[in-house]
Amino acid sequence: MSTSSQPQFRYTQTPSKVLHLRNLPWECAEEELVELCKPFGKIVNTKCNVGANRNQAFVEFADLNQAISMVSYYASSSEPAQIRGKTVYIQYSNRHEIVNNKSPGDTPGNVLLVTIEGVEPNDVTIETIHLVSDYFWHMHFFK
Secondary structure, eight states: OOOSSSOSOOTTSOOOSEEEEESOOTTOOHHHHHHHHGGGSOEEEEEEEESTTSOEEEEEESSHHHHHHHHHHHHHOSSOOEETTEEOEEEEOSOSSOOOOOOTTOOTTOOOOOOOTTSOGGGOOHHHHHHHHHHHHHHHHOO
C-alpha cells in the first residue's frame, strides 16, 4: 500500500478514456507509460513529461471501458500503480482526447530572428513586425 498521505485516486472525476498520471519518475519515457497501461487496453496516444515538474502525463485509451478498467483495478488493488518504484497517482482527465498541437517537424521553442538593416531600432514599429511575421507565416504554410 502507498504510505503517502495523498490519495491515489480522485473519485469526483467524470470517467474519460484519457487518464492523468501524476508523481511519475523524472523523465518518464512513453514506453514506461505504455508498459503500465497496456494490460488494460489499446493506448492510442500519450503526452509525457507535462506539468511544472515534468512529472505528469496523459494516456488515451481506445475506448472508455479500458480506462475505467485500469482505474478500477488500481482503486481496488492492495498494490499501487508504480513506475521505477514510485507510486503513480491516476485519475480521469477532464480531456476527452489528447490533442498534439505540433505538426510533424516542429520543435519546441522555434524562434525566428529577423534583422532589418539600415534603420534605427526606434524606427521599427509594431506594424512592421506584423508585416514581417505575416510574410514568413504565409511563406511557411502556403508554399
